[in-house]
Amino acid sequence: DIQMTQFPSTLSASVGDSVTITCRASESISNWLAWYQQKPGKAPNLLIYKASTLESGVPSRFSGSGSGTEFTLTISSLQPDDFATYYCQQYNSYWTFGQGTKVKIK
Amino acid sequence: EVQLLESGGGLVHPGGSLRLSCAASGFTFSSYAMTWVRQAPGKGLEWVSAFSGDGGSTYYADSVKGRFTISRDNSNNTLYLQMNSLRAEDTAVYYCARCNGDDCYFFDYWGQGTLVTVSS
Numbered sequence: 001d002i003q004m005t006q007f008p009s010t011l012s013a014s015v016g017d018s019v020t021i022t023c024r025a026s027e028s029i030s031n032w033l034a035w036y037q038q039k040p041g042k043a044p045n046l047l048i049y050k051a052s053t054l055e056s057g058v059p060s061r062f063s064g065s066g067s068g069t070e071f072t073l074t075i076s077s078l079q080p081d082d083f084a085t086y087y088c089q090q091y092n093s094y095w096t097f098g099q100g101t102k103v104k105i106k
Numbered sequence: 107e108v109q110l111l112e113s114g115g116g117l118v119h120p121g122g123s124l125r126l127s128c129a130a131s132g133f134t135f136s137s138y139a140m141t142w143v144r145q146a147p148g149k150g151l152e153w154v155s156a157f158s159g160d161g162g163s164t165y166y167a168d169s170v171k172g173r174f175t176i177s178r179d180n181s182n183n184t185l186y187l188q189m190n191s192l193r194a195e196d197t198a199v200y201y202c203a204r205c206n207g208d209d210c211y212f213f214d215y216w217g218q219g220t221l222v223t224v225s226s
Binding site: 049 | 219
């Protein structure tokens with residue numbers, strides 16, 4: 001089974017900051033990686049797929065990069081609506097999520 | 107507009123059974139693979155099961171294999187999850203999600219979830 005490790009698990013930042021979340025796969029997954037945003041009490045929302053392709057309607061301040069085993073999600077200029085938990089997900093072999101990164105207000 | 111509406115959650119005793127339903131609308135249901143993802147209280151997301159759009163393939167997480175069965179009724183645009191031999195660790199919000207196509211890669215639309223509580 002492919003394991004996904006996200007870090008940090010919690011991140012404190014201010015509006016306007018740029019933040020980066022890292023996701024590491026236990027083996028190469030090429031670029032078969034997605035990122036989701038989840039707010040409390042709500043379903044996850046797809047942000048990025050194929051490591052760097054922005055889902056339609058997602059603001060351009062979100063960007064993804066990486067391939068193989070190391071991936072990043074960057075949010076440039078954090079907005080109040082961006083404080084949430086973010087999950088990576090591999091779909092190279094079945095489907096596995098990272099444990100999540102909570103972005104909190106500093 | 108794509109809509110997914112789960113139902114069937116509730117309180118069940120350990121060892122009991124429950125069937126979840128997910129009513130889909132706003133897209134050609136039979137053309138898409140569908141999946142179930144769960145989230146235990148205060149925890150992260152865990153993929154549970156998937157069903158290919160062409161009806162040919164089903165997939166299960168090891169944690170539910172042999173106990174849960176995914177099925178779909180394309181004539182009624184509904185996805186199901188039959189859950190048997192339930193355990194306390196199955197307690198979670200269960201989300202139905204649409205895969206991005208006939209084959210399942212990522213999940214582009216999600217329902218609001220239904221809570222399953224397994225407790226005596």
